Amino acid sequence: MTPSNNSLAFDAIIIGGGPAGASTAAILGEQGHRVLLIEREKFPRYHIGESLIPFTFGPLERLGLIPKMRASCFTKKYSVSFVQPDGKRSQPFYFFNRYDRETVAQTWQVSRAEFDHMMLDHARERGVDVREESSVHKLLMDGDKVIGVEVTEKSGRVYQAFAPITVDATGKEAFASKQKGWRMNDPYLNKIAIWTYYKGSKRGEGIDEGATTIAFVPEKGWFWHIPLHNDTVSVGIVAEGKYLTRGGVKEPRAMFEREVEQNLWIKEHLATGECTQEFWVTSEYSRHSKYCAGPGLLLTGDAFAFLDPVFSSGVMLALKSGVLAGETIHEGLLAGDLSPARFTAYGATMREGVENMRKLVYAFYDVNFSFKDVVMRHPEAGDLITDCLSGDLNRDYSQLWEWIREIAPLPETLPYGSPLQAAV
Numbered sequence: 001m002t003p004s005n006n007s008l009a010f011d012a013i014i015i016g017g018g019p020a021g022a023s024t025a026a027i028l029g030e031q032g033h034r035v036l037l038i039e040r041e042k043f044p045r046y047h048i049g050e051s052l053i054p055f056t057f058g059p060l061e062r063l064g065l066i067p068k069m070r071a072s073c074f075t076k077k078y079s080v081s082f083v084q085p086d087g088k089r090s091q092p093f094y095f096f097n098r099y100d101r102e103t104v105a106q107t108w109q110v111s112r113a114e115f116d117h118m119m120l121d122h123a124r125e126r127g128v129d130v131r132e133e134s135s136v137h138k139l140l141m142d143g144d145k146v147i148g149v150e151v152t153e154k155s156g157r158v159y160q161a162f163a164p165i166t167v168d169a170t171g172k173e174a175f176a177s178k179q180k181g182w183r184m185n186d187p188y189l190n191k192i193a194i195w196t197y198y199k200g201s202k203r204g205e206g207i208d209e210g211a212t213t214i215a216f217v218p219e220k221g222w223f224w225h226i227p228l229h230n231d232t233v234s235v236g237i238v239a240e241g242k243y244l245t246r247g248g249v250k251e252p253r254a255m256f257e258r259e260v261e262q263n264l265w266i267k268e269h270l271a272t273g274e275c276t277q278e279f280w281v282t283s284e285y286s287r288h289s290k291y292c293a294g295p296g297l298l299l300t301g302d303a304f305a306f307l308d309p310v311f312s313s314g315v316m317l318a319l320k321s322g323v324l325a326g327e328t329i330h331e332g333l334l335a336g337d338l339s340p341a342r343f344t345a346y347g348a349t350m351r352e353g354v355e356n357m358r359k360l361v362y363a364f365y366d367v368n369f370s371f372k373d374v375v376m377r378h379p380e381a382g383d384l385i386t387d388c389l390s391g392d393l394n395r396d397y398s399q400l401w402e403w404i405r406e407i408a409p410l411p412e413t414l415p416y417g418s419p420l421q422a423a424v
């Protein structure tokens with residue numbers, strides 16, 4: 001199949017305008033490439049995933065977005081703390097006790113509708129042809145090579161677009177990776193999340209106003225409590241389905257409200273507020289793509305790997321993969337070589353990051369594990385845990401894994417993430 005007169009030719013096509021797609025597009029647009037970004041929704045659109053982590057700073061800085069973030073209304077986040085079911089709260093961990101106050105140590109709690117809109121506009125400002133309310137429903141192939149996409153507009157008009165590389169940034173839906181049969185389940189990370197929003201509920205003051213709180217309920221379930229701007233709090237419960245539905249309870253609000261009773265801190269903080277939105281539910285199955293790329297195709301963000309959200313790593317990984325994908329494609333376009341092998345380093349870097357975070361997630365859900373125990377046994381583990389949780393993921397953490405394995409088993413590294421051709 002080759003481009004016809006009715007079709008469009010680009011240097012790169014991006015499917016999906018979330019953080020991964022918008023950042024890939026912005027980097028390529030900045031370099032003067034002809035980029036088409038296809039997004040199904042009209043932005044601003046709702047999305048979950050509101051808490052950023054310190055090392056999101058690097059990709060945001062590379063994208064030139066720090067001034068916009070500093071000028072934004074997003075709540076400043078300086079710390080994280082953990083709360084036991086009896087309401088006992090750990091000392092907040094302030095990021096400035098370890099990182100530079102002017103950069104990494106302050107991050108944000110964002111309304112994703114506004115944050116993603118800002119990102120997509122940023123890509124537009126970099127010259128990207130952004131088309132909203134348009135869906136990719138088909139990959140165009142020449143043999144086993146992706147050569148473009150077929151797009152359906154809201155009006156029903158269908159057209160084709162061609163490029164030497166197509167990027168799947170469709171989030172958890174993982175459009176291309178699912179079609180290729182590359183999507184693999186992470187067998188033990190299989191939770192359910194139920195969440196909503198409160199207004200007027202209790203929150204901290206001063207630098208604690210924007211703190212993330214992780215509040216535990218029995219059986220390794222946990223609440224997130226994320227203070228956003230406009231006096232709104234995002235609050236959700238994550239646990240195994242069989243725990244949340246015990247006794248035959250099936251209705252999301254009933255499941256949520258029963259768990260509120262299981263943590264005194266959450267109960268007390270929500271008591272003065274009013275629930276202002278519906279209850280959202282999603283399964284939290286972590287999933288990974290076997291390959292990061294194939295001929296004419298590259299995966300970014302959740303479409304490459306989606307991890308349980310307990311440590312809020314999703315947006316950081318999406319932005320990091322977007323920036324790295326954009327830079328790698330740019331080099332490929334200059335060299336006239338976008339063969340899958342060019343994405344070997346990209347895949348290895350992103351998988352290393354996902355694997356490091358994944359090991360901490362596994363440890364977190366083990367009944368015998370607590371961060372406190374590891375640090376009591378090995379005080380040097382404290383800084384390593386902090387760095388990994390803050391998103392400094394491309395490091396050698398093998399010493400930390402050895403210490404954690406004294407308390408809890410950790411999973412083997414999954415053999416995924418290289419490009420299709422290099423993997424055989």
Ligand SMILES: Cc1cc2nc3c(=O)[nH]c(=O)nc-3n(C[C@H](O)[C@H](O)[C@H](O)COP(=O)(O)OP(=O)(O)OC[C@H]3O[C@@H](n4cnc5c(N)ncnc54)[C@H](O)[C@@H]3O)c2cc1C
Nearest residue numbers: 016018019020040049051136170171301302309312314315
């Ligand atoms: C319950 C829950 C809580 C979370 N909490 C956090 C958190 O606190 N912090 C954090 O960092 N992360 C969190 N995450 C993860 C975070 O939401 C994701 O990691 C992040 O949104 C990934 O960005 P992305 O760009 O890869 O995908 P997305 O943000 O999902 O963007 C994908 C885009 O692709 C579009 N699209 C899909 N299919 C098509 C198609 N066929 N054609 C055109 N467009 C298409 C969609 O409309 C969407 O806009 C959470 C996730 C869940 C489920």
